[in-house]
Amino acid sequence: MAKTTEIRGTGKQRIIGSVAGWGLRLVGSTLRIKVTDNSGLSGDYAKPVLWAFWHNTVFVMPYVRLKFFRHRKVVVLTSASKDGAVLESAVKVCDIGAVRGSSSRRAVAALIALRKAIKEGLDVCITPDGPRGPKYRLQAGIIKMAEATGAPLVPIRVNYSSCWRLKTWDSFRIPKPFSQVEVILEKPMEIEQGLSVELFEEKRLAVERCMQQGLDDVPYEKGQVE
Numbered sequence: 701m702a703k704t705t706e707i708r709g710t711g712k713q714r715i716i717g718s719v720a721g722w723g724l725r726l727v728g729s730t731l732r733i734k735v736t737d738n739s740g741l742s743g744d745y746a747k748p749v750l751w752a753f754w755h756n757t758v759f760v761m762p763y764v765r766l767k768f769f770r771h772r773k774v775v776v777l778t779s780a781s782k783d784g785a786v787l788e789s790a791v792k793v794c795d796i797g798a799v800r801g802s803s804s805r806r807a808v809a810a811l812i813a814l815r816k817a818i819k820e821g822l823d824v825c826i827t828p829d830g831p832r833g834p835k836y837r838l839q840a841g842i843i844k845m846a847e848a849t850g851a852p853l854v855p856i857r858v859n860y861s862s863c864w865r866l867k868t869w870d871s872f873r874i875p876k877p878f879s880q881v882e883v884i885l886e887k888p889m890e891i892e893q894g895l896s897v898e899l900f901e902e903k904r905l906a907v908e909r910c911m912q913q914g915l916d917d918v919p920y921e922k923g924q925v926e
Contacts, residue, residue, distance in 0.1 A: 713782060717789025721762070725793060728763030730877040735768050739854045739885040741823075742768055748818045749888055750846055750853045752838075754911065755830040756870040757858040758787075762794035764883055765825075775799050775817050776825040777810060783831075796825075811845075818849045828907075833869045836918050838908035843891055843900065852888030855910045859884075871917065886910055 739745065751774070753761055765774055775797040778784035788798035799813045814824050828842040829835055846853045861880035866872040875881055891903055912918050 713785040714789045717786040721790035721793025731881050733881045736884045738887050748821050748851050749823050750851050751825040753856040755827040756872045759874050762791050766794045774823045779831045818851045835870045843904050846891035852890050854888050855886040857884045
């Protein structure tokens with residue numbers, strides 16, 4: 701399993717996370733998952749990459765990685781909060797490591813740990829609209845990470861035939877057992893170093909629009925897909 705940066709959660713948080721992880725695996729085993737891999741990650745693509753998927757699809761992605769991409773070593777960026785401790789234990793059940801930190805807490809330490817993970821050949825999963833949104837708005841951090849590390853960015857879209865939508869900022873989605881799930885991995889996108897402000901924003905918008913394709917609940921903002 702990929703290494704995890706050391707921020708110990710409480711025993712209660714670890715237990716809740718482990719139970720959630722096994723529940724995730726149980727539900728995942730009932731799903732009819734179709735993966736369209738335009739990235740090459742299911743094959744022999746060797747370079748470490750950044751997996752980019754929206755925060756409200758987090759539930760299904762650990763199981764997708766476990767079933768279809770087990771050969772790739774992966775860590776996930778989680779927040780330094782209590783929720784992050786629970787998520788860390790949950791993804792561990794699916795053989796995924798965790799780097800604790802966010803844009804507001806332990807940001808520098810998390811960045812160093814993520815860069816180290818990529819240097820060691822590990823993939824990194826990031827939800828670019830997390831941890832608190834706005835929903836489907838791609839934050840600049842993942843573009844900066846790709847630019848700084850040279851790791852290609854793989855936009856990922858997830859569609860459920862049937863799911864529960866929670867009343868959270870991201871309308872978090874939990875697929876119903878035995879439902880269909882479509883997972884689309886797009887081609888890896890390289891982010892050149894030293895981009896101008898204008899070109900950097902073009903890249904950010906290109907990734908955002910790619911990830912917004914097919915969504916029926918994208919809030920309209922200037923620069924986003926209508």
